[in-house]
Amino acid sequence: MRTSWADLAANSATDNASSANNAATSNASDPPSRMAYVPPHLRNRPLPSTESVAPRTYSGPASGSGAVIGKWSTPRNEYRSGTGGSSHTSGWGNKSGGWDRGRDYEVNPFANQDDTEPKFTEQENTGINFDAYEDIPVETTGENVPPPVNTFAEIDLGEALNQNIRRCKYVRPTPVQRHAIPISLGERDLMACAQTGSGKTAAFCFPIISGIMKGQPVERPHRGVRTVYPLALVLSPTRELSMQIHEEAKKFSYQTGVRVVVAYGGAPINQQLRDLERGVDILVATPGRLVDLLERARVSLQMIRYLALDEADRMLDMGFEPQIRKIVEQMDMPPPGARQTMLFSATFPREIQRLASDFLSNYIFLAVGRVGSSTDLIDQRVEYVLESDKRSHLMDLLHAQRANGVQGKQALTLVFVETKKGADALEHWLCLNGFPATSIHGDRTQQEREFALRSFKSGNTPILVATDVAARGLDIPHVAHVVNFDLPNDIDDYVHRIGRTGRAGKKGLATAFFNDNNTNMARALADLMQEANQEVPAWLSRYAARSSFGGGRNRRSGGGGRFGSRDFRGEGSFSRGGGSDYHSAGNSGGGYGAYGAGYGGGGPGVTSAWD
């Protein structure tokens, strides 16, 4: 531990100041006031001075120069020797002298990193128990599974992407990356079951970015000037998760010429339309807003080569399935086989796998053993609490947590409740009682949601009351305690919720309030805790035994406790004389070995590897 929190905060403040200065300097050379207005249909032109009347067609990455030279698109070459945060007066791609200057300047996502976060992470990563990697079981099924890799260097991702991987401080691929990336680069469809944030975002982004850079330049049609044709689509169930994926994807695609745009509801559509018009290769979106864009014919999926669904089981459950089917099957997206489809989730119930197989073609199923929930990292507790006692009980927990604060800052506590009204009420009550709390749920405005999340992450409001909108995928470092004030009705949701803590090798605590309203969860909860080597209270076991009938629909198929899911296609239909376990060939020698050597996982890939 080199530095204290205070030092880190001071350091990052300094860093911020200097990067702010840099930004100011580079802006000064590009005064916005001198920028001429450019009508939308003329924007995004590579060389306006020489080509300003050419029709607006794309070849290669949307934001790169018009032509792809050789194997890689050109922007990469200009930056091979460039250093991270410097200001590039030569511009991005070939735009140096253009009217697009400033407007299309690619913000350096590494210079703008959130002040405190990376520093904390770096510090705390020194405490990662890398040995835990050794024990993670991996299972792959399907035909001709490409073997896993042990290093990023083994994979030909391209220099620009490799540089971003270094900037992210990723030293080694996480288990899901080791397996998923070669599968995707092998142009195979994939259903991957791995804890949220186990580096999944990178696992699907790297092959997409690399594929777009390497791919044959495509001429995108221009049905109307205003219709855009992304090459990749990433869907996620919540706005905040889409934002998070977008942020990560921007880091990975920095200076590759590959353009990432995000679109979600609750925010003015006009800015998103402008972003799209400036060119889009990878579109990250929530379903509702995307349908809107498709119906307005502002986006066409005709050129989609890659489709990724994050939290795919959620995307395909009752609430979302119709929208997803509409987007994937009833618009103009190429069918399975003509595109590459990647589905990721921490949990993959059998019946959802069956649904999902509609979207896939000859896919490989990949399961990376439960990480967070199956190790000792998360201390799971269940307490019997009557509804009427929940608030005072929570108060007790929060008082205890307060004592555990670090450097005067209270450790972060995430409190899950069942309903939006319940969230508001509890937030209000907590504030009244001297606990600085905020809340996030679907009845709040998008501004409020984002503000709440930021305020929580920064420690400003160390208690966040949330509905399931925050249960999945969100990467919130430093959550010390997850309280299931109201238990969910689905054990998979419980798994996702508690996964917000116990990150980066740090211990996390998850406390659930159980009472007679939750008897349908008793069995699944007891089983899960048992599986995770947690102490199951005797009273809970009695509930579990009693309610074995309805059993809280234990949707997790396959009795094997090592995985969140098994391939629903089953071993029988896919057994291939010793060929289905390719991973064992790659791993047999305890192949995660070198993790202990470098601590350096500063980025989200490692940060969230223990989600």
Next chain:
DNA sequence: CGACCTT
């Protein structure tokens, strides 16, 4: 059932 998803 509620949660999430365009206006």
